[in-house]
Amino acid sequence: MKHHAPVLRGIAAALALAGALAAHAAEPLKANVIHWWTSGGESAAIKQFALAYDQAGGQWVDNAIAGADQARATAINRIVGGDPPTAAQFNTSKQFHDLIDQGLLNNVDAVAAKENWNGIFPESILTAIKVNGHFYAAPVDIHMQDWFFYSKAAFAKAGLKGEPQNFNELFADLDKLKAAGVIPLALGGQAWQEKITFDAIFADMDRDLYMKVYRDRDANAVNSPAFRNVLTTFKRLHNYVDAGSPGRNWNDATALVISGKAGMQIMGDWAKGEFSAAKQVAGKDFGCFPGFGPKSPYMVAGDVFVFPKTDKPEAVKAQQLLATVMTSPAAQAAFSQRKGSIPIRPDVDMAGFDICAKEGMAIMKDKSRQLPNPEMLIPPDVQGALQDVITNFWNKNQSVDDAQKAFASALKS
Template sequence: MKIRLMAAMLAATVVLPFAAANATDLEVTHWWTSGGEAAAVAELAKAFDATGNKWVDGAIAGSGATARPIMISRITGGDPMAATQFNHGRQAEELVEAGLMRDLTDVATRENWKEVIKPSSLLDSCTIDGKIYCAPVNIHSWQWLWLSNAAFEKAGVAVPKNWDEFVAAAPALEKAGIVPLAIGGQAWQAAGAFDVLMVAIAGKDVYQKVFGDKDADVAAGPEIAKVFKAADDARRMSKGTNVQDWNQATNMVITGKAGGQIMGDWAQGEFALAGQTAGKDYTCLPGLGVNEIISTGGDAFYFPLLKDEEKSKAQEVLASTLVSPAVQVAFNLKKGSLPVRGDVDLAAANDCMKKGLDILAKGNVIEGADQLLSADSQKQKEDLFSEFFANPSLTPEDAQKRFAEIIASAE
């Protein structure tokens, strides 16, 4: 559904150079409210406040699926914030096309974003009709399986090295009273887990054909049937999770109540907050230990057009601050994500982050589903997998048919 616009929002503001900006307060909305996320956001706020301006935190509790409609409603309703989080991809596309988002091309050109932001697909996701509309802040990859070393020790089995070993260990975990796989009740968690299984089991090329090329025949074919078989295993192993939020599921791994979790690398922020050490207390398997690939999803900040000239100037300061080298290091070390700059030193990275950086350096990357599918298509996919994980009577075969129909009409 196209966004309904208010004529009052169409007035453009004057863009002045970064150096001319004066101190002012900027409200920044986002959905980073878990403990680890809050610690990372504090680094952004501290850096912006150090410019003489003030970060006014507009955190919205819940997931992006909860926050985005609120953010969009405010922008289209004439009450825009100064900056707002969206995922890399097409979530803000209609807002940009409607003329409601600020063009950051001058800032990006002045600070050589095209040269320093890697991979180039991150900035491509910010670019519409040759103009840059957002400041990327991290690379978040979905392609991880997080394992509790204590849970496997209690179950008397070795920590798995790949997905097949993890599935094989499930009975021993269950016998020890441990949920093998923690998946929260939010729809995006189920859909994200399926995407990770697709890359691990069907491979990078099939993933691209389905989500990039929108090939419904491949989506209905035998390779994706194998993925649905794995998703059925995941559904069985996640029975008994009984939590809603992703960080609650992560906490089950941290406390040894669950053997593992398929989740993006933002989970690392929760492990760090709990004082756990990668390689000692928990194990990470990029690509589920099968295909070591990083998806270049993550987060960027967009800047709605404002009528207040001073706030408009300060928006440039914030955009510059978010991409600056020191902020990239401080923020991403807390967040568990990888920096968007290819020229920063992350010597302090833990074992799991180093694995991610190594995969990124090798170029083993794919674009995230948010970058390849429209928000509407993503929502249809999330609805399907929410039902699939919640309803055992929905067979893998029937679910695959519905999945292929979604891909056939995907944008």
């Protein structure tokens, strides 16, 4: 039997090699994904993408980094340093356009064509992700960053029976909440939160002026009495925040509304993820309204994932699978129901969404109400300079005139 040994060993080796090759071929497509979704509601949401990706034959490697600025900085450092992740989160904005200009991102044109992104996604989103005719990001949600959320219990305590319909009613309600012994306005005292609060006031007061300032960068608009009035109205809100506001995280401000310790919060609809995590129901435990009246602007914002440059076939396949899975109807529904956003696609079944999301989805069908968020209109450095102006005005004893001049100067930068 010895003369058969080499043959048998050869067969065994061939089988072992075939097994190894088969195992290698069956290996899932690993995807290292950088994102900043770390709060309770956010974590529950991103897990839906991870689960969908794994079920599609991939292997999601989660790289959660607390804080949007920190996550973006980590992603950029890794891309520039030659150790890129498979995908990285950015906002639906101009934040990642520098990476496109430097040739550091792969496009996902093949996925966009196959999935008909041009025919499905809103124009405002397409404008942000499509540069020089190529798709460089997969949009995953639509957020509206200036929803008003309120505690039903706090409103009842203050004797408030309805939602304010204009700014006069808003300030009257804040006064009643203050008199009832609750924090009228829950605000996390961080620069980005102060800026979105300002933009919420700005958009609801005068959307035409908003576009003249942010889109056109019109010096006359910034120096106008109307813009001065926007600054004055914004600063008036300072009378209604508590002493613990400075440095507070946004989700901790939301927790104050959830507990009934605060009456109201102006925040993006991602806050609904926190209400959901706390088992609170929209319309029952808390209320929401996207500005004043049926024609109030709906400020479009959101998140995308970009795909760093790589020529490794498996990495490219992973990127394309991610882009396909993240934008698929089922994953979109599962994600947004937990995140508080609305799906990027208008063809997702609305049945599982709360009343706030259903209202947002209905509004998005009216193009006249869609308003780009400032980061879609101005470069990141200008946004940063304007954010500094607003936080300085909010936190210091600065005159409205000086703030107006500082805003005009920053807009020119």
